[in-house]
Amino acid sequence: MEFWAYVPSLARGALVTAGITLAAIAIGAVSAFVAGIARVEGGRIAAAIALCYTEVFRGTSLLVQLFWFYYALPLVGLTLEPVATGVTVLALHVGAYGSEIVRGALNAVSPLQREAARALNFGRGHTLVHVVLPQAVVEMMPALGNLAIETLKLSSLVSLISITDLTFRAQAMRNLTLDSTTVYALTLIGYFAMSLVLMLALRLVERLVRRGAAFPKAAHA
Template sequence: MPWVSYLPSLAQGAFVTAWITLAAIAIGAVLAFVAGIARVEGGRAVSTLALCYTELFRGTSLLVQLFWFYYALPLIGISFEPVATGILVLALHVGAYGSEIVRGALASVSVQQHEAARALNFGRLHTLIHITLPQAIIEMLPAFGNLAIETLKLSSLVSLISIADLTFRAQSIRNLTLDSAGVYTLTLLGYFAMSLVLMLVMRLIERLARRGAAFPRAAHS
């Protein structure tokens, strides 16, 4: 079967896709927590800044963001390698959408628990770390799982800035062989396999969290 000869190149592209996706999710998760907590616990200035970031990256096209960072930003003297650009833009995307997940989960913790914390003379930071966050994280995980899979699928856009990811390599093979059916069938299967693995990992983390294995304090709050 001629399809077998495509696998080594597609596998290399899949590795690049996985690396970019995982790096973007990791960095984006940090941004999501910073912005989400700032929205809830920050002062007016910090909360407004976090809101501006969130709305800017949620309200504009990811593809245009990618082109702006890759083609426009160097015009003012700031440039990144293609892979770094792809990771950065995807991370900002994850952070913007993830911050709303964090904000909503933090807001879902009952007022009574905050009142109890104040009655016990707990400070805001202590309440956030030991009471609010452990419970909110469990509520965030399903939504973060969906966001992670969405990020994997959106990572195909980085092929447009010459990153040799799975989509880029599939298109290159297709241009050489004109075998659209074979190449794109394998590409679809590749994305599906990576999505399945990512989904299983996120569900495992969620299961551990709900059992109190991953976040023991959440089970006793």
Template sequence: MEWLSYLPALSRGALITAGITLSAIAIGAVAAFAAGIARVEGGRVLSLVALCYTELFRGTSLLVQLFWFYYALPLVGISFEPVATGILVLSLHVGAYGSEIVRGALQSVSVQQHEAARALNFGRAQTLIHISLPQALVEMMPAFGNLAIETLKLSSLVSLISIADLTFRAQSIRNLTLDSAGVYSLTLVGYFAMSLVLMLIMRLIERLIRRGAAFPRAAHS
């Protein structure tokens, strides 16, 4: 079949898409926890900084952010390679939306749990690490799973800054062959397959957390 001849190029693009997506999720998760914890436990200044970051990146278009970092930021002497720009912008997007997930989950921990921690003479850091986070993580995972899938889909926007991801290669092949049906059908299948794999990974992580595998000391304390 003629469609099979598209697979090598599309597969190379899919690898780039997967790498950008996984990198953005990993870095964005760090930003999400940092900003989310700052919103809840960081005091007035850190909470305000985290709030400004969250609202800025949630309140503006991801596409415009991508173009600003790639085309406007170099005008003041700061520039990144296209792949680094894509990962950075997607990471900031994940961090902004993920911080609200973290904040909401931390605030959902019952007051009685915090009172028990104070009765045990736990400090704020001990309460956060041993009481709040282990319980909040369970609540966060379904939302983080959805955010991970959304990040994969949004990663197609990096094709607009000349990154040869799956969408970029699909468009290039389509321009050469004019075979819209074949090229884009395979592209849809590619994104769907990657979504399934990502969903399975997130569910595995969620299952491990629910079993207490991620916090063995807290589970036995």
């Protein structure tokens, strides 16, 4: 097969990879913020639940998690489609790591900020949303951006539960043509291109977040 004959099939796989990655990042971000905030601002029960979630998904293999959700859950009556399984497991896995980033950023905000908010008679929720989080989000953006890139690379594992993503199609094409060099070179280029686009998008988001955080300071100056 010629070089360009591989591209259409790999491109379709790349679209699947991109969709799974973006969905996992979105859901994982929500999980990270919920668990991270629960660890810092929640009561004992909420903090304990968040800690258990974080440690279980950080302390076990993503590959085993995928297999457990895909092959073991149906045995207890809960069956998920392959794509739903891939997105769910990736999101939970990434959310567990992200929760530690969120927790660290929240704890990095000076306690004096909270004391000042209490002195102004701000409620706990108001203080979190309007005082602590705006400062913490700026600090956590670089680490969350790296985690998003890592999510894209980890998404290649979903090919093992029969999802026809970029890695799955590359492996199938390689088995058909035995042209390992060309097929896997194109696959590397595909992942690199998606990583580059994601990285640029995240840098734009980070710039907007920092600008938004700086604007109130400028306005009060």
